[in-house]
Amino acid sequence: MKLWIKLSLTTVLVLLAAAVSCGAALIWQSLIYNQEKTMESGAGRLASTAWALSRELENGPMKGYSKVTKNSYINYTMKKFDASRYILIEDGEILCNLTPFELTDPGHERWRREEGFCVIQKRAESYILVAAQRVPAMEGGPVRTLVLAEDISGLYEDLGRQARSGLGIVGGAAVVSMLLIFLVTKRVLRPLKELQRAAQDISQGELGRRADIRTGDEIGIVARAFNRMAERIEDQVSELSKVSERRRQMLGSLTHELKTPMTSIIGYSDTLLHVNLKKQQQQRALWHIREECSRLERLGSKLMNLMGLYENDSISMEETDMEELFAQVERMERYHLEQMGMTLVCTCSMEGRRLDRDLFESLLINLIDNAAKASREGDQIFLEGTGKRITVRDTGCGIPQEEIGRVTEAFYMVDKARSRRAGGCGLGLALCNMIAHLHGAELEIESQVGVGTAVSVVFPE
Amino acid sequence: MKTRILVIEDDASISELICMNLEAAGYEPLPLTDGLEAEAFLREASCGNTEKEAAAGNGAARAVRDGAQETPALALVDVMLPGKDGFALMEDFERARIPVIYLTARDDVLSRVHGLKAGAEDYIVKPFEVLELLVRMEKVLKRTGRSRRVIQIKDVTIDLTEHTVKKNGERVSLKPLEYELLVTLAGSRNVAFSREELLNRIWGTDYMGESRTVDVHIGQLRKKLGFHKVIRTISKTGYRLEDLD
Numbered sequence: 001m002k003l004w005i006k007l008s009l010t011t012v013l014v015l016l017a018a019a020v021s022c023g024a025a026l027i028w029q030s031l032i033y034n035q036e037k038t039m040e041s042g043a044g045r046l047a048s049t050a051w052a053l054s055r056e057l058e059n060g061p062m063k064g065y066s067k068v069t070k071n072s073y074i075n076y077t078m079k080k081f082d083a084s085r086y087i088l089i090e091d092g093e094i095l096c097n098l099t100p101f102e103l104t105d106p107g108h109e110r111w112r113r114e115e116g117f118c119v120i121q122k123r124a125e126s127y128i129l130v131a132a133q134r135v136p137a138m139e140g141g142p143v144r145t146l147v148l149a150e151d152i153s154g155l156y157e158d159l160g161r162q163a164r165s166g167l168g169i170v171g172g173a174a175v176v177s178m179l180l181i182f183l184v185t186k187r188v189l190r191p192l193k194e195l196q197r198a199a200q201d202i203s204q205g206e207l208g209r210r211a212d213i214r215t216g217d218e219i220g221i222v223a224r225a226f227n228r229m230a231e232r233i234e235d236q237v238s239e240l241s242k243v244s245e246r247r248r249q250m251l252g253s254l255t256h257e258l259k260t261p262m263t264s265i266i267g268y269s270d271t272l273l274h275v276n277l278k279k280q281q282q283q284r285a286l287w288h289i290r291e292e293c294s295r296l297e298r299l300g301s302k303l304m305n306l307m308g309l310y311e312n313d314s315i316s317m318e319e320t321d322m323e324e325l326f327a328q329v330e331r332m333e334r335y336h337l338e339q340m341g342m343t344l345v346c347t348c349s350m351e352g353r354r355l356d357r358d359l360f361e362s363l364l365i366n367l368i369d370n371a372a373k374a375s376r377e378g379d380q381i382f383l384e385g386t387g388k389r390i391t392v393r394d395t396g397c398g399i400p401q402e403e404i405g406r407v408t409e410a411f412y413m414v415d416k417a418r419s420r421r422a423g424g425c426g427l428g429l430a431l432c433n434m435i436a437h438l439h440g441a442e443l444e445i446e447s448q449v450g451v452g453t454a455v456s457v458v459f460p461e
Numbered sequence: 462m463k464t465r466i467l468v469i470e471d472d473a474s475i476s477e478l479i480c481m482n483l484e485a486a487g488y489e490p491l492p493l494t495d496g497l498e499a500e501a502f503l504r505e506a507s508c509g510n511t512e513k514e515a516a517a518g519n520g521a522a523r524a525v526r527d528g529a530q531e532t533p534a535l536a537l538v539d540v541m542l543p544g545k546d547g548f549a550l551m552e553d554f555e556r557a558r559i560p561v562i563y564l565t566a567r568d569d570v571l572s573r574v575h576g577l578k579a580g581a582e583d584y585i586v587k588p589f590e591v592l593e594l595l596v597r598m599e600k601v602l603k604r605t606g607r608s609r610r611v612i613q614i615k616d617v618t619i620d621l622t623e624h625t626v627k628k629n630g631e632r633v634s635l636k637p638l639e640y641e642l643l644v645t646l647a648g649s650r651n652v653a654f655s656r657e658e659l660l661n662r663i664w665g666t667d668y669m670g671e672s673r674t675v676d677v678h679i680g681q682l683r684k685k686l687g688f689h690k691v692i693r694t695i696s697k698t699g700y701r702l703e704d705l706d
Contacts, residue, residue: 256566259588260566261474262588263475263566264474266588267479267588270590274592274695274698275482275651275653276651276693277485281481281485284477288477288478
């Protein structure tokens, strides 16, 4: 069953039960009250009638009357007092009964009691109020009791009518309130429907979909939480697809990078097998095969490095003194740079940091090698460390402005032919970038064509 | 009198590979390494064309012009070139009236279709086999009417227009299939052909004969032309007509 139906049905039933029981209690109470009232007024009337009757009989000229005359007189007197309600009993005999009822036990003891009484008798289809009262008499006089017998069915009929009309009112109210409750509940729960539609849309891939719910109630809170969740998911999915797009591009470049040396190797060996070449050409072919193979080998080991870095658990951070690190790098690069007629100028004013020594060394060496490739004989290369920033600066050929953004992509080379001659395979900066990221740092590249390039590793604050 | 072939390839090693093979097969390769260089070269070549047309009436001037700088008969072009890529160069080639064969590492159908639609004569995916490249080049040259008219091997001259073979100026009579075999071998000289390839190309793919047939014809050629050392048997491969400068 739907929630709104459940909620409204429960509410309606509870309301209905409450209304019906309240009405019943009210009607019951008013019945009791009315009975008491009726009995009271009956007793009151009876008492006054009895008293008046006693006066009448007392003062009346009854003493010398014969029995028949006396009876007639009493009848006559009784008629003065609305006699259709009263029965007069004298010494256990009915003296006068003008009511439509018949007193079955005039000799009963209860009629003789001093004090009066008052009861309601239920008959087959009617209620009768029966009240008795001794008629005050003089000492030694006959014991007379005046009995009031009155049909009070009207009272019950009235109440019954009231109950019925009350029930009708309650029923009507119930129908109206049911409708209202249905409408209100449905309205209150309508945002849930929107939430469900939003969830469905998102699960069908429409990740930009948000639940359009602006209520302040619990559903609104749930909707806001839901929207936050959807946002996170959208972000992560787009991040993931970006990553996979980068991987795809990298794989594409990798294939191309593999294909070029393969074309040479296959081509030259095929030529050696099938083509009649001069001795000198044969040597060239062999040399090319060797050269391309070593290019593949370099590519392989760089790739291995890159793959290794993807598995982050292989890095081990340790507190490192930067001056020592710079000195180490300088020792490793000195010979290599001297050969090309370049010098490395190191300045360091950095505090120690936590980093993976081996990785960081290879990052700096990569940057210095890049600088060396861009520089000419006699140039200087600067390695500077200050504050949160390590910079490798050269005065070489520079990188065109529009290419700076792409140089950290794997296999991207600004000048392919020159880079190849220098033994590059387009992975160096990609590798550096990744190492920097592993240390929480960013790579910043500033360059101007013909002036030089500065690549900085910037640590976060 | 060798046929000039333009080789536009940025990878030095592949460029040298192609040139080496073209040279061995008797072509004159002209290597260029980047798109802009190629563009400049083509502009000059198309200027030459118009001049030639202007001077069409003057046979002598034309001959002088041809001798000075012959327009390449064909271009082998890498698609991914620095400066200007191979597809973008197509217009310049058309203006210079040089047929193009693309050589590329990109073997997806889309770039293949793109290349051919742009007006390339053929599209070869790297890595390629030397013989395949030479055969396809020859087909394109034939189709565009730029094949060599005369092939000279040592003292033998093959006239492709008259279908005659002369040794030291004396006519040698060859049967049609022997002639075809000689032209095939001489067309890609210094490159080895397998017996199957020769059968396919000369006798046709539906020829059900044995590879012995090839051996018999080779024997005839060797005898008639005195090519016992020139046409060499390459073990496990086939035959090769050798003539290095």
